[in-house]
Amino acid sequence: MRAGVATAVQEPSPRVLLIEDEPQSAAHMAAGLERAGWSVETAADGPTGLARASGEEFDVLVVDRMLRGLDGLSLVGALRRDGVQTPVLFLTAMGSVADRVAGLKGGGDDYLVKPFYLDELEARLQALARRSVTPLRERTVLRARDLTVDRLNQVVQRGERTIDLLPLEYKLLEFLLLNAGQPVTRAMLLERVWGFRFDPRTNIVETHISRLRAKLDEAGGEPLIATVRGAGYVICAD
Amino acid sequence: MSSALTDRWRPPLFFSRIGARIALAHALAVVLAFALAGYVAEVSLNRIAQTAMRDRIRGEAASLLDEFGQKGSAHLPYTVAKRQRLWRGFDYRIDDAGGHFLAGKLPSLKAGWSIATLGKGGPGGGQGARRFLAFTQRLPDGAVLSVGQDMAVEAGQGAAIAWTLAACGALGVIFCVGLSYLASRGDWRRIAAIADVADAVSDGDLKVRAAARPSARDDIDQLGLAFNAMLDRIGALIGQVRQVSTDIAHDMRTPLTRHRQRLERLRAHVRNQPDLLAEVRGLEGDVEEILRTFDALLQLSEIEAGGEGINANFEDLAEIACRVAEAYRPDIEESGRRLTVLAAPAPIWADEALLAQAVANLLENALRHTPRGAAIEVAVSLDAGGAALTVRDDGPGIPAAQREAALRPFVRLEPSRSAPGSGLGLSIVAAVAQRHGARLELTDAEPGLRVRLCFPLVSMAPGAGGLPQRGHVLAL
Numbered sequence: 001m002r003a004g005v006a007t008a009v010q011e012p013s014p015r016v017l018l019i020e021d022e023p024q025s026a027a028h029m030a031a032g033l034e035r036a037g038w039s040v041e042t043a044a045d046g047p048t049g050l051a052r053a054s055g056e057e058f059d060v061l062v063v064d065r066m067l068r069g070l071d072g073l074s075l076v077g078a079l080r081r082d083g084v085q086t087p088v089l090f091l092t093a094m095g096s097v098a099d100r101v102a103g104l105k106g107g108g109d110d111y112l113v114k115p116f117y118l119d120e121l122e123a124r125l126q127a128l129a130r131r132s133v134t135p136l137r138e139r140t141v142l143r144a145r146d147l148t149v150d151r152l153n154q155v156v157q158r159g160e161r162t163i164d165l166l167p168l169e170y171k172l173l174e175f176l177l178l179n180a181g182q183p184v185t186r187a188m189l190l191e192r193v194w195g196f197r198f199d200p201r202t203n204i205v206e207t208h209i210s211r212l213r214a215k216l217d218e219a220g221g222e223p224l225i226a227t228v229r230g231a232g233y234v235i236c237a238d
Numbered sequence: 239m240s241s242a243l244t245d246r247w248r249p250p251l252f253f254s255r256i257g258a259r260i261a262l263a264h265a266l267a268v269v270l271a272f273a274l275a276g277y278v279a280e281v282s283l284n285r286i287a288q289t290a291m292r293d294r295i296r297g298e299a300a301s302l303l304d305e306f307g308q309k310g311s312a313h314l315p316y317t318v319a320k321r322q323r324l325w326r327g328f329d330y331r332i333d334d335a336g337g338h339f340l341a342g343k344l345p346s347l348k349a350g351w352s353i354a355t356l357g358k359g360g361p362g363g364g365q366g367a368r369r370f371l372a373f374t375q376r377l378p379d380g381a382v383l384s385v386g387q388d389m390a391v392e393a394g395q396g397a398a399i400a401w402t403l404a405a406c407g408a409l410g411v412i413f414c415v416g417l418s419y420l421a422s423r424g425d426w427r428r429i430a431a432i433a434d435v436a437d438a439v440s441d442g443d444l445k446v447r448a449a450a451r452p453s454a455r456d457d458i459d460q461l462g463l464a465f466n467a468m469l470d471r472i473g474a475l476i477g478q479v480r481q482v483s484t485d486i487a488h489d490m491r492t493p494l495t496r497h498r499q500r501l502e503r504l505r506a507h508v509r510n511q512p513d514l515l516a517e518v519r520g521l522e523g524d525v526e527e528i529l530r531t532f533d534a535l536l537q538l539s540e541i542e543a544g545g546e547g548i549n550a551n552f553e554d555l556a557e558i559a560c561r562v563a564e565a566y567r568p569d570i571e572e573s574g575r576r577l578t579v580l581a582a583p584a585p586i587w588a589d590e591a592l593l594a595q596a597v598a599n600l601l602e603n604a605l606r607h608t609p610r611g612a613a614i615e616v617a618v619s620l621d622a623g624g625a626a627l628t629v630r631d632d633g634p635g636i637p638a639a640q641r642e643a644a645l646r647p648f649v650r651l652e653p654s655r656s657a658p659g660s661g662l663g664l665s666i667v668a669a670v671a672q673r674h675g676a677r678l679e680l681t682d683a684e685p686g687l688r689v690r691l692c693f694p695l696v697s698m699a700p701g702a703g704g705l706p707q708r709g710h711v712l713a714l
Contacts, residue, residue, distance in 0.1 A: 024496075031503075032502070114495065115491065115498055115529065117502060195590070195591075196562075196565070197591040197595070198591070198595040198598065199530065199533075200565075200566075201602055202566065202602055203569060204566060204569055208568055211568055
């Protein structure tokens with residue numbers, strides 16, 4: 001499922017703490033993430049979660065908004081006050097826009113509405129964990145194979161060929177490159193590129209990707225943007 | 239809402255007002271009472287007047303008879319002529335025993351009471367004729383004496399009485415109608431206010447209530463209270479129905495989520511068996527579809543319920559519309575349709591995510607319900623009335639009678655019943671409009687459908703941060 005299982009062997013596998021009080025849901029997530037090469041720890045209630053999150057190093061935290069003892073929002077608030085900057089992904093129940101908004105304002109870095117696919121969770125955790133490690137966001141030039149994107153001048157080149165992209169296509173490519181080597185899901189693209197917090201019933205993402213591919217790829221060459229079935233898209237790392 | 243309810247409230251004609259009817263009935267009763275009283279009074283006054291007249295005539299006749307007894311028959315014609323001349327209010331005739339006219343003006347009459355006519359028309363009456371009530375008697379010497387009195391005197395009295403009665407009647411009518419009007423004017427207004435409330439309810443505003451004094455001081459207060467109780471009940475029932483559908487969606491999500499997790503694990507196991515993998519993906523797609531519908535339902539109830547969930551900011555409607563429209567452009571164009579975007583900056587106070595979804599739903603709606611080759615236009619404009627978003631297509635449109643139904647949850651109009659979609663798209667648009675205090679209009683684009691969202695004008699310094707809370711008005 002994860003593109004870089006091989007690399008996971010060399011690098012220490014990323015550590016995630018699941019703070020979730022529904023055992024079934026926690027077990028499902030833990031099993032899926034371990035299969036994808038994560039090292040998973042779980043905490044079944046708020047206070048335990050807070051203690052572990054502030055006492056140990058994790059790459060990313062998954063926090064249920066509704067927890068026994070200490071709710072997710074207060075937990076993250078306490079962590080942030082203690083200076084713990086580990087990225088947090090909130091799990092929220094459907095039917096609570098306010099929760100989601102409050103979650104992002106209250107120190108969360110991303111959220112996922114239950115129920116979700118494991119692929120979606122995995123992709124988002126990858127993006128968050130990566131964000132905490134590499135200061136990729138500050139890079140001025142992004143590369144993938146012979147593609148270069150000059151972020152200061154917004155110039156895209158494939159080899160010697162300069163490619164004209166529409167603003168949205170540029171944004172899409174930039175986001176894929178910032179997550180190079182990691183699958184990016186349809187929902188993530190919708191959120192980050194278009195700012196959509198809903199699920200369109202049409203193939204917006206697919207159509208835009210195929211237009212972008214048509215501009216980037218050379219005839220007969222291997223496509224730069226690969227489709228990960230059931231998960232999303234990935235642009236190859238260097 | 240039935241079509242009867244959606245008919246606009248018209249100010250009723252004067253006579254359809256119950257108050258006016260009551261006043262008129264009162265007036266009619268007064269007129270009838272006075273007419274009856276007048277008739278009875280006239281009849282009895284007539285009788286009294288006639289008796290009095292007869293007494294007077296008999297008295298005069300007796301006085302003449304006495305004169306006859308004292309002064310003899312020869313003198314009587316002179317007395318009659320003199321009395322005639324001096325005018326005591328009587329007319330006379332005297333004939334001698336042989337039937338020769340001696341004196342007076344009355345015609346020759348038979349003995350006893352009779353009515354004599356005198357004047358232009360001659361005997362038999364006619365225009366300008368005078369009628370007399372006369373008493374005729376034979377004197378002891380065989381002469382015939384008639385004494386009469388003009389009946390016009392008595393008729394004049396009758397007329398005066400009739401006039402008085404008519405005047406009193408007219409005053410009574412005016413008094414009655416006026417008092418009735420003054421007394422019921424307040425009531426009409428209160429009834430009209432209740433009708434206005436009913437009108438607002440039929441326009442979709444279930445929060446309005448009729449003004450009624452809680453102690454129910456009169457029957458209109460009772461009507462208002464009953465009406466409000468009914469609205470409370472309707473509100474509670476709608477709330478229950480909504481709650482039930484939300485609960486179902488919530489409750490079904492848990493087993494469906496488990497189902498989906500199992501399918502996800504199963505998918506990992508059958509990775510290398512293409513047939514099974516396709517089957518599992520198909521099942522996942524179905525579950526996804528059900529979950530999507532439930533999500534839309536939950537979202538709809540969330541938006542409708544309001545609460546703190548709206549994250550409103552100062553936004554540019556044009557930016558949101560353009561962003562969504564451009565996201566859909568490749569899809570729209572690749573499906574063989576055309577997209578035009580005309581947007582001028584238009585500041586609104588809105589929840590950006592909800593609004594983006596509303597625009598997306600409108601575009602998906604246009605995409606789904608138009609044939610290939612259709613033109614879809616997204617326009618944002620700003621005028622003195624506020625900002626407006628219009629999504630127009632030149633497809634088959636929605637018949638006027640079905641436009642309101644199209645906004646209701648799960649309503650899918652006939653031609654598209656078999657197409658994919660939950661039937662919640664436009665309901666969500668309507669709910670988003672309501673949350674933003676925006677007016678939603680569905681009109682005929684001739685041809686096609688034009689959906690317009692009109693936002694209230696925002697001042698540059700928004701208040702405490704809430705959205706304008708106003709029921710949306712559905713103009714169809």
